[in-house]
Amino acid sequence: MVAIIGTGIIPFGRHLERSIVAMSMDATIAALEDAQIPKETIGACYFANALGDMLFGDSAIGQNLTAAMGMKKIPVVNVENACTSGSTAYYLARNAILAGECEVALVVGSEKMCVPDFGLINSGATELDTLLGMVTPAGFALRAQRHMHDYGTTPEQMAMVAAKSRAHASLNPIAQFRDKETIEQILEGPMIADPFTRSQCCPIADGAAALILASDEFAAKYDRAISIKTAVLTSGFYENPTDLVHWETDYYAANLAYEKAGIGADEIDLVECHDAFTLSEILHYEALGLCEEGQGGQFVAAGHASLGGATPVNVSGGLLSRGHPIAATGVAQIVELVTQLRHEAGDRQVEGCQTALAHCMGGDKMGDTKSCTITVLLK
Amino acid sequence: MNELNDMPLVYDDILTSGPEVHFQGSHCPSCEAYQFPSQDICPACLGETEKADMGKRATIHSVTTIRTKAPLGLPSPYSVAYVDMEDVPFRMFALMDPKEAGNYYIGQKVELSVGPLGVNNDNQACLRPYFSPRASSRT
Secondary structure: OEEEEEEEEOOOEOOOOOOHHHHHHHHHHHHHHHHOOOHHHOOEEEEEOOOHHHHHOOOOOHHHHHHHOOOOOOOEEEEOEOEOHHHHHHHHHHHHHHOOOOOEEEEEEEEOOOOOOOOOOOOOOOOHHHHOOOOHHHHHHHHHHHHHHHHOOOHHHHHHHHHHHHHHHOOOOOOOOOOOOOHHHHHHOOEEEOOEEHHHEOOOOEEEEEEEEEEHHHHOOOOOOEEEEEEEEEEOOOOOOOOOOOOHHHHHHHHHHHHHHOOOHHHOOEEEOOOOEHHHHHHHHHHOOOOOOOOHHHHHHOOOOOOOOOOOEOOOOHHHHOOOOHHHHHHHHHHHHHHHHOOOOHHHOOOOOOEEEEEEEEEEEOOEEEEEEEEEEEO | OHHHHHOOEOOOOOEOOOOOOOEEEEEOOOOOOEEOOOOOEOOOOOOEOEEEEEEOEEEEEEEEEEOOOOOOOOOOOEEEEEEEEOOOOOEEEEEEOHHHOOOOOOOOEEEEEEEEEEEOOOOOEEEEEEEEEOHHHHO
8 A cells, every 4th residue: 555644735826926836846845844754765756737838838847846856867757637637646656656666756736827818717729619618617507507407406505515615715724715605695796607606616726735655664654644545547438418417427436436445435534526616516425425316415505514514525625715726636635635634634623534535527528527536545 | 601601610520511500420330329529430339430410400408608708709698508419319519599698498499500600719700500499499
């Protein structure tokens, strides 16, 4: 098995004066200090960044970090996998350690995207869907409309996801949006794509997060090491007709992760999942088996996903409120879970948590996702 | 129609050449799967596909309206949908006629048109396919 021995993260938000590399250095140095290892111990670096090439003409940025850190000659992989860039870098780093290629690996996700006129994100300028007006909020809004039609999910239930997110983020010092919002305030905000008002859509953000992974042998001397029970990466099914409500890829990835981890949904104490939009989180409750299919709206409305509830979800504030610097998110989710499992989360601590799950998705294609990652961590 | 003939279509090879506006996709004779846009090789069985007339009538499966700044010179607001084609078993992503943005509903019968709408990636005005309420659905 592989363990996580260090974490580092910077506040997410607008860092207009900071570069991708500068942010990633802060997170990396923090992770090295947390793990109490010298930089020479790092045997490989998996660096995630999604938009550097498109926005700034930067490429192969990972080596810019390792050069600035004086990390010489080690293998560096630059990872782009849409919103799962960070969690895919983590998946690859774990695989490298499992393969015996290195003992200790650095995983970093860093994104700079607060630029003027960024607009709405899409899944490829030359795709027909994009040319016909598909933007990511619309894809999820289409799922929401169908979920409302099939199961009676209400705008108030979806807004509850955002209200919960803001309430959780008010307890997280690195979150982007920390002011509480009521359901009424959320519903009164500007409409982005029916039924999502602005607070129901994840914001753009700058930020970076880092993890240090190590083999069990290396981690044995660490009393704060957290074990990785499993990490899976899947792609979409791309079948027709696409099912907007029963998201086959989501269910498949969840079942694969549970099977490989040898656990059931009822053993998960807390979750970080890909709440790009409020309804996304509702769908993920269902796919992860936290509630029955179609009942996600009632699950969140009853408080089951809140801190203190049956299975707290996105206690960090999630993508909606912690912010979503694309390639940093997958890493940040795991930083949060490690902090929780170490019982170092302060005011937002989930009491007695032992087993945690991080779920991330990235990209849209043919009404499905491009990628999905899930990892299960144990104290 | 001459100026429309000169205006590029937003994406190549998605309409049939007949008198009515129909989508053209591909169909795999080996495994019966449809693809849109067309693919030369069937993703299901890797067999060679044939051109397929996907028709022009569809039913809305889900629909939303984008109310923030629209991309690609599209009008604001504009609606998009997943529609189920009536002539072939295929659910496709669709741009809806912006004149009726916000008025569409699940289960509505719609019909394909093509017309000048927005710009392409080269910032040229172009033709786009879009669905409008079918005349009979207004009764």
